[in-house]
Amino acid sequence: MSTIPYKIYLEESEMPTKWYNVRGDMKKKPAPLLNPATLKPMTIDELSGVFCRELAEQELDDTSRFIEIPEEIRNFYRMYRPSPLVRAYCLEEKLQTPAHIYYKFEGNNTSGSHKLNSAIAQAYYAKKQGLKGVTTETGAGQWGTALSMACSYFDLDCQVYMVKVSYEQKPFRREVMRTYGAKVTPSPSMETEVGRKINAEFPGTTGSLGCAISEAVEAATTQEGYRYVLGSVLSQVLLHQSVIGLETKAALDKYGIKADMIIGCAGGGSNLGGLISPFAGEILRGENNYEIIAVEPASCPSLTRGRYAYDFCDTGKVCPLAKMYTLGSGFIPSANHAGGLRYHGMSSVVSELYDQGLIKARSVEQTSVFEAAEMFARVEGILPAPESSHAIRVAIDEALKCKETGEEKNIVFGLTGTGYFDMVAYQKYNDREMTDYIPTDEELQVALSKLPKVD
Amino acid sequence: MSTIPYKIYLEESEMPTKWYNVRGDMKKKPAPLLNPATLKPMTIDELSGVFCRELAEQELDDTSRFIEIPEEIRNFYRMYRPSPLVRAYCLEEKLQTPAHIYYKFEGNNTSGSHKLNSAIAQAYYAKKQGLKGVTTETGAGQWGTALSMACSYFDLDCQVYMVKVSYEQKPFRREVMRTYGAKVTPSPSMETEVGRKINAEFPGTTGSLGCAISEAVEAATTQEGYRYVLGSVLSQVLLHQSVIGLETKAALDKYGIKADMIIGCAGGGSNLGGLISPFAGEILRGENNYEIIAVEPASCPSLTRGRYAYDFCDTGKVCPLAKMYTLGSGFIPSANHAGGLRYHGMSSVVSELYDQGLIKARSVEQTSVFEAAEMFARVEGILPAPESSHAIRVAIDEALKCKETGEEKNIVFGLTGTGYFDMVAYQKYNDREMTDYIPTDEELQVALSKLPKVD
Numbered sequence: 023m024s025t026i027p028y029k030i031y032l033e034e035s036e037m038p039t040k041w042y043n044v045r046g047d048m049k050k051k052p053a054p055l056l057n058p059a060t061l062k063p064m065t066i067d068e069l070s071g072v073f074c075r076e077l078a079e080q081e082l083d084d085t086s087r088f089i090e091i092p093e094e095i096r097n098f099y100r101m102y103r104p105s106p107l108v109r110a111y112c113l114e115e116k117l118q119t120p121a122h123i124y125y126k127f128e129g130n131n132t133s134g135s136h137k138l139n140s141a142i143a144q145a146y147y148a149k150k151q152g153l154k155g156v157t158t159e160t161g162a163g164q165w166g167t168a169l170s171m172a173c174s175y176f177d178l179d180c181q182v183y184m185v186k187v188s189y190e191q192k193p194f195r196r197e198v199m200r201t202y203g204a205k206v207t208p209s210p211s212m213e214t215e216v217g218r219k220i221n222a223e224f225p226g227t228t229g230s231l232g233c234a235i236s237e238a239v240e241a242a243t244t245q246e247g248y249r250y251v252l253g254s255v256l257s258q259v260l261l262h263q264s265v266i267g268l269e270t271k272a273a274l275d276k277y278g279i280k281a282d283m284i285i286g287c288a289g290g291g292s293n294l295g296g297l298i299s300p301f302a303g304e305i306l307r308g309e310n311n312y313e314i315i316a317v318e319p320a321s322c323p324s325l326t327r328g329r330y331a332y333d334f335c336d337t338g339k340v341c342p343l344a345k346m347y348t349l350g351s352g353f354i355p356s357a358n359h360a361g362g363l364r365y366h367g368m369s370s371v372v373s374e375l376y377d378q379g380l381i382k383a384r385s386v387e388q389t390s391v392f393e394a395a396e397m398f399a400r401v402e403g404i405l406p407a408p409e410s411s412h413a414i415r416v417a418i419d420e421a422l423k424c425k426e427t428g429e430e431k432n433i434v435f436g437l438t439g440t441g442y443f444d445m446v447a448y449q450k451y452n453d454r455e456m457t458d459y460i461p462t463d464e465e466l467q468v469a470l471s472k473l474p475k476v477d
Numbered sequence: 478m479s480t481i482p483y484k485i486y487l488e489e490s491e492m493p494t495k496w497y498n499v500r501g502d503m504k505k506k507p508a509p510l511l512n513p514a515t516l517k518p519m520t521i522d523e524l525s526g527v528f529c530r531e532l533a534e535q536e537l538d539d540t541s542r543f544i545e546i547p548e549e550i551r552n553f554y555r556m557y558r559p560s561p562l563v564r565a566y567c568l569e570e571k572l573q574t575p576a577h578i579y580y581k582f583e584g585n586n587t588s589g590s591h592k593l594n595s596a597i598a599q600a601y602y603a604k605k606q607g608l609k610g611v612t613t614e615t616g617a618g619q620w621g622t623a624l625s626m627a628c629s630y631f632d633l634d635c636q637v638y639m640v641k642v643s644y645e646q647k648p649f650r651r652e653v654m655r656t657y658g659a660k661v662t663p664s665p666s667m668e669t670e671v672g673r674k675i676n677a678e679f680p681g682t683t684g685s686l687g688c689a690i691s692e693a694v695e696a697a698t699t700q701e702g703y704r705y706v707l708g709s710v711l712s713q714v715l716l717h718q719s720v721i722g723l724e725t726k727a728a729l730d731k732y733g734i735k736a737d738m739i740i741g742c743a744g745g746g747s748n749l750g751g752l753i754s755p756f757a758g759e760i761l762r763g764e765n766n767y768e769i770i771a772v773e774p775a776s777c778p779s780l781t782r783g784r785y786a787y788d789f790c791d792t793g794k795v796c797p798l799a800k801m802y803t804l805g806s807g808f809i810p811s812a813n814h815a816g817g818l819r820y821h822g823m824s825s826v827v828s829e830l831y832d833q834g835l836i837k838a839r840s841v842e843q844t845s846v847f848e849a850a851e852m853f854a855r856v857e858g859i860l861p862a863p864e865s866s867h868a869i870r871v872a873i874d875e876a877l878k879c880k881e882t883g884e885e886k887n888i889v890f891g892l893t894g895t896g897y898f899d900m901v902a903y904q905k906y907n908d909r910e911m912t913d914y915i916p917t918d919e920e921l922q923v924a925l926s927k928l929p930k931v932d
Contacts, residue, residue: 027489028555034482100483101567101858112556112630130585132860174855175567194649194900200907201854230765346832397654400629403556442588442897445649452655 023395028275029106037104038096038268039370041090041261044299045371047306050378052257052370053345055081056332060477064342072250072341073258074147074244087303089261091143093125098142098175099265102131106275107336108437112238113399114421121424124279125437126270126297127404132198133168135407135439136293137253141165144251145172154247155179159209159234161188163195163360164407165253170202175424180204181248183211185364187228195443209234216338230354231364232337239340255335255344255369263296271300271433280364281312283420286317287434288325289300289362289381291369297436298381305380316372316383317412319391320460322355324348324368325376325383327466332476333367343474347374350469357457360388361408366469369473386415387458392451393417395441406441408447484561485728492559493723494546496716498756500826504762505833507712507798507825510536511787517752521798527697527705527796529602530715532916535713542758543655547596551596553630554720555667557586562728563892567856569876576879578872579734580892581725581752582859590621590894591748592878593715598619599706600627609702610634614664614689616643617817618650618765619862619894620708625657627866636690636703638664650898664689670794671695684821685809686701687792694795710790710799710824711730718751725889726755729781738875740890742867743771743780743838744817746824751893753836759932760835764851770875771827771838774846777810779823780805780831780838781910782921787931798929801828805924811914815902816863819923841870842913847906849873850896862894863902 052062054063069078080089091099148156157176160166168448173180182204189208199206209229210217213473214237220227227233242250253259275362284301286294294316304310318325323421324347332443334351335341348367355364368376375381376383388408395411397418398404406414424431441448450456509518523905524533527627535544547552556787565578583591602785603611610633615621621637637659644651644663654661664684665672669692675682682688697705708714729736739756741749749771759765779802789806790796803822810819821832831837843863850866853859853871861869872890896903905911 029489034484050646080750097566100860106702111552132854132858134897147549171858175858193904194897195905197900197907198897199904201851201860203855396656399660401586402922403553403593403630404586405653405656442589442649442653445652448656449648449652452652 024298026109026277027107028111030277031040031106032104032269032272034100034104034270037096037099038095038265041091041267042088042264042439043083043261044084044305045084045257048305051084051373052374053475055342055344056476058339058343060336060339069101072239074151074153074249076147077144077258080261087460091209095143095146102138102271103265103367105130106268108307110402112120112431115402116397117418117421117423117425119189119425120428121421123421123434124434126266126434127264127437128465129404129407129437129440132443133164133171135168136166136263136266136296137165137168138171140259140267140435141172142175142205142254143262145169145176145178146157148434149176149178150273153178153249156251157180157181157183157238157241159183159231159238159249163192163232163443164362166204167195167198167203168207168253169251170204170464174202175230181241182206183234185229185231185234190343192443192448195475198383207377211237230337231264235336236338236340254292255365255367257371259292260295260299260369260371262295263292264299266293266296266436267298267300271298277319279432281434282431283315285408285413285433286315287363287409287438289319290365291372292316293436293438294346298415302375302380303394308312314381315416316376316381317364318383318385318415318459319359319412320385320387321359324366326385330373331472331473333407333473335367343368343476346370347376348445349466350472352472353469356461358457359461360450360456361444363409363412384416386412386413389456391415392456404437405441406437407441408444410436410438413437479480481564481732481734483566484563484734486561486723487559487727489559492551492554493720493726494551494582494688495543496546497540497719497723497758498538498716499711499758500539502758503829505829506539507829509796509879510799511616511796513794513929527694528872529606529608529704531602532599535716536711543557543859547601549600552600553904555594558720559724560585562725565857568853571852571856572873572876572880574876574880575883576876576886576888577874579887579889581721582892583721583891584859584862584892584895587823587893588619589749589897590619590623591718591721592620592623593626594720595714595747596623596627597851598717600624600631600633600882601721603704604631604633608633608704608788610704611704612636612693612697613706613708614638614686614693614877616686618643618647618898621659621661622650623708624706625654625659628659629657633775635659636696637661637828638689640664640684640686640689646901647898651873664692666692669695685792685917686729690791691793691795709716710820710822711746712770712824712826714752717828718747720755720889721748721751722753722755725752725841734887736889736890737886738768738770740770740772740862740868740871740894742818742891743823743827744822746827748893750824750827757830757835769836770871771831771836772871773816773838773840774818774867775842775913776842777804777819779821781840784925785828785832786928788928790822798931799825801825802831805927805929809918810923813912815905815911816899830926839871841867844911846870846877847911860896861891861892862896863899865893866890868892
């Protein structure tokens with residue numbers, strides 16, 4: 023038995039008291055958000071109409087390296103953090119690899135994922151500003167659940183526009199949100215102007231994330247005392263999620279472990295950005311080197327096959343423009359794609375780090391992802407979310423390479439959440455009915471040809 | 478901020494290396510299991526036909542105080558244990574109580590409950606004996622999931638007979654078991670003699686736990702290299718579950734906290750028995766005193782309204798007779814009863830401790846249980862299983878009493894699991910469609926009048 027425990031838990035006193043803002047260490051900063059009407063950088067006042075003031079400030083702050091975590095948020099973090107950094111002894115044994123595999127497990131809370139780290143921060147600032155409530159959209163439901171929990175804690179109204187097909191197919195996710203007091207509305211609804219318009223235009227539509235965003239934004243801007251919140255992509259979200267990376271780094275340091283490789287799944291970039299921030303910071307400051315790998319679905323390959331350009335953040339084109347790796351805001355992944363990671367773009371921080379060569383990217387097909395998920399579940403005892411399993415897939419691949427070369431690499435990956443609400447996808451896999459789909463270059467061209475003209 | 482952290486985690490080196498067998502400290506022992514044919518105590522050889530030899534020995538051992546936990550099991554425990562003892566600061570704040578509330582949280586593993594503690598032990602001994610596999614029944618699915626995980630770890634075949642109505646209504650539970658490689662059969666099936674008989678007699682029946690037990694036992698005894706395993710009621714299960722109480726005691730001792738009151742939900746008694754064992758041992762040895770409360774559903778009140786007598790452990794009457802608090806093996810809770818805790822009897826160890834006055838019992842109605850569950854979920858961030866919420870209900874009631882009296886009691890309760898797969902029940906509660914039912918004395922008499930004649 024090695025002296026490294028199965029689970030490295032930090033003491034509560036060792037938890038971070040400040041978030042780390044990797045933009046503060048970047049010489050070349052991510053490009054600013056642009057006002058879609060003027061194509062000028064969004065001002066704090068413009069952003070404050072949509073987001074709480076302090077969150078708008080965090081969104082624009084690309085110089086501060088650290089930002090204090092308010093005590094109220096730290097108290098909430100203590101309910102489910104520090105999260106364990108787990109040494110995957112059983113997976114190593116199964117693979118017969120000389121590599122040492124570690125995963126930072128963010129699924130040990132009722133939202134089932136890392137999303138809670140930012141949800142509680144966004145709810146806190148909304149409460150502090152005296153708002154009545156917040157609106158948001160949710161697809162698979164992880165973010166909506168996290169936000170419901172956070173709003174319940176601070177006694178804030180929470181209005182969630184849930185993509186209609188998910189609302190109907192994932193009734194349990196919906197009930198968890200309702201248990202936390204959230205109002206969950208299937209989108210498109212008849213409650214917003216944009217919802218009514220879409221329903222009239224496409225009768226019987228089962229909705230999309232883009233449509234739900236448009237409804238949530240309308241609901242936030244037409245109700246007194248409401249703001250819109252978002253669970254990924256934004257730089258403020260990556261800031262909050264830096265708590266994942268800071269804890270991971272502290273736990274590794276505590277046992278004198280130097281990570282060689284850090285792997286995270288990437289949809290909008292919230293988990294990946296949070297996990298790698300402190301490590302990327304060390305690279306940027308020239309203090310250390312790490313191999314960082316972003317893993318995305320082959321069916322939604324924004325980093326590996328997208329374009330680095332200004333694009334709309336939402337399908338409805340109501341949000342600011344962001345410069346990012348994108349497949350075009352009209353891109354919708356193939357219908358057979360299971361699980362999340364279906365966003366057309368990517369956090370502008372992650373995009374810029376990728377463009378600077380600090381991050382590599384790899385795309386994987388979903389049947390191989392579920393194969394990795396099943397193996398992981400059986401030996402490590404945790405049923406992973408499909409999203410997280412993208413990182414598991416590449417961690418296993420890399421550990422198998424080490425088996426060939428004999429290298430004792432320290433591989434760290436982010437296990438963002440659990441798959442309890444994704445059993446429909448698991449069933450497809452169990453029944454051998456899951457298929458893969460890789461979009462052709464021609465298909466990708468369609469949405470990319472509609473990028474806004476900015477540069 | 479108090480010096481007691483939100484979550485008290487033991488170090489892996491502080492985890493118990495031995496299970497504690499409370500029977501070793503009982504002067505008056507629980508009554509022995511009887512062979513239903515001869516009404517004589519079951520011998521080790523008789524028991525070994527159904528259970529693995531070592532488990533049969535543990536079942537009969539009422540003198541050893543400690544039994545070594547094999548290293549293979551301790552290694553598995555390290556994947557999800559030690560479990561946290563959580564100080565419920567937010568619940569205390571919500572209730573404005575001077576009481577200090579702690580809960581031992583057993584839900585942080587994919588089976589979602591404490592059941593895994595015994596499943597891994599039972600799978601280990603089956604593997605050690607060279608068996609091919611094990612059979613079991615499952616109702617709500619917690620036990621079946623735990624056993625699937627354990628069997629997958631030791632590469633044992635796992636055959637689960639799942640009550641047909643649950644198989645159909647809880648497809649996600651079923652898929653988790655399948656993901657762990659278990660064969661899940663809706664019961665009654667056409668694969669066993671007893672199943673075919675029941676299907677012929679009651680066409681279209683949706684099954685019952687008693688019927689599933691009968692099928693699982695038949696499958697175990699008619700296949701070479703198989704044994705039957707059970708997730709509650711048995712003394713061996715309580716022995717394995719003592720790991721809950723031992724960790725709880727160690728965590729309290731580490732911070733110099735003396736529990737005043739220990740509360741656990743009680744169905745078959747596996748969690749309650751495990752949680753209270755070391756505390757009951759101190760009472761039995763005259764070293765300390767604790768108020769221990771077993772909480773059961775008002776709709777299935779074996780301790781508070783049952784009879785202490787020999788009874789069949791299963792509806793099919795194929796298992797040995799046990800002396801226990803029972804409602805009669807033919808008792809079936811009202812159809813409106815949600816969640817588990819629907820067993821007609823109670824662990825003979827818990828029954829005997831209750832009869833000796835070491836344990837008190839209280840019954841609660843389910844709408845008040847879900848009210849407590851919702852409050853707990855909102856302030857503590859964990860969505861509790863309906864079963865666990867019985868203990869939450871009484872912990873809240875006791876904390877509110879402390880508010881009136883001003884007492885700073887230390888209240889400890891067992892949070893046995895999470896409710897992710899119980900959202901149908903939560904939905905009923907959210908929609909205000911949940912009702913209560915308390916059986917009348919006359920109704921209880923029906924099943925009690927059919928107790929076997931033993932004494």
